[in-house]
Amino acid sequence: MILMNSDNKMQQKLRHDARALLEQDKVDRIIGFEPGSLQFTTTPLITRDKGDLDRLVINPFIVNNLAVFLPDLKGRIAIVSKGCDSRSIVSLIQDNKISRDDLVIIGIPCPGMIELRKVEKLTGKDRDELDDVARQGDTAIIGVDGKASEFPISEVLFDNCLGCEFPTPQDYDILLGEPAAPFAQGSASQARIEELKAMSPQQRWEFWRKEFRRCIRCYACRNVCPSCFCHRCFVEESEPQWLMPVPRWQENLMFQVMRNIHVAGRCTDCGECERSCPVNIPLRSLTREMYDLVDELFHFKAGMDKDAPPLMTHYEQEEAEDLIR
Structure with a gap:
């Protein structure tokens, strides 16, 4: 994998700054990314050992939302x-x-993360058959069988990245690189959601019933989500028992409906729930719709002001009341 010059410079600065923070006892741990066990992947690195810092990386595959560990x-x-x-x-x-x-936030202006499933679909090759996947500006360069092909970067980025409004961290202590501009591909980001909206209610019901028949209730979507922080999840309650533990589609659907209500006003459209799903259920189609409803009804976007009260903990007189039936 070839790093862009900007990524390489940020990576070197990240390692330097992380080492300085540990050596000066300004932090106890560093949370970042290191190369994964498979090519074109990364995995979270949580360390207090300065010897691990040379493994820190910045590349187009640092997809995890590390806030979940905090x-x-x-x-x-x-x-x-x-x-x-x-x-x-x-x-x-x-x-x-x-x-x-208790935090030192090392901000990375994010130009979008590459989704390997889209690369596989474009090339007709499994990721293990790819020679290289790199980015240069607005172009994705993909090497297969010794030959390099170029594609618009918008064809390989995650859907949530295509519609990202705030690619530069809203709060940081150290910023690596220059602030990034919002991505101008909102319609592409919402394409799958618009397809669902165009369906009749019965068609949508059949779509989700089919999707949630495949759910194995592994709770990967919950476990990877920074907004799911309850010490005891409602699905684990037995008095009352909200859901049966058997992964029937009815319970699976209800789990997602209730989870989306719980994270309303906290979801940042990071896409981790969908990315982590082992059976590829399009969960972002639910979470993004809730994200947009919260914005429409309450003019609220999650995570913009640390001093503002959480959405569901207060009432503003100017809030629309036409949603009350």
């Missing part, structure tokens, strides 16, 4: 943060799950 870690933490990650961090601060004073 509530369970003690001490002062330095965390690598993309735009959507930073909003999740701010949301956790609003909910008093973490303290801003």
Whole structure:
């Protein structure tokens, strides 16, 4: 994998700054990304060992929202943060799950992350058959069988990245690189959602019933979500028992409906729920619709102001009331 010059410079600065933070005892741990066990992947790195810092990377595959780890870690933490990650961090601060004073946020202006499934579809090759996947500006360069092909970057980015409004972290202590402009592909980001909206209610019902028949209720979507921070999830309650543990489609659908209500006003459209799903259920079609409804009804976007109260904890007189039936 070939790094863009900007990525390489940011990567070197990240390693330098992370080392300085540990050596000066300004933080107890660093949370970042290191190469994954498979090519074109990364995995979270949580360390207090300066010897691990040369494994820190910045590339088009740092997809994880690292904010999910913060509530369970003690001490002062330095965390690598993309735009959507930073909003999740701010949301956790609003909910008093973490303290801003315990954080050093290392911001990364994010130009969008590459989705390997889209690359595989474009090339007709499995990711193990790819020689290289790289980005140069607005172009994705994909090497297959010793030959390089170029594609518009918009064809390989995650859908949520195509519609990202805030690619630069909203809150940071250190910013690596220059602020990034919002991506101008909102319609492409919403294409699958618009297809669902164009369906009749019965067609949508059949669509989701078919999708949730495939759900194995592994809870990966819940576990990877920074907004799902309850110590005991409602699905684990037995008095009352909200859902049966058997993964029937009815219970699976109800789980997602209730989860989306719980994270309303906290979801930052990071796309982690859909990315983590082992059976590829298009969960973002639900979460993004809720994200847009919250914005439409309450003029509220998650994670924009750490000093603002969480959405569902207060009432504004100017809020629209036409939703009340």
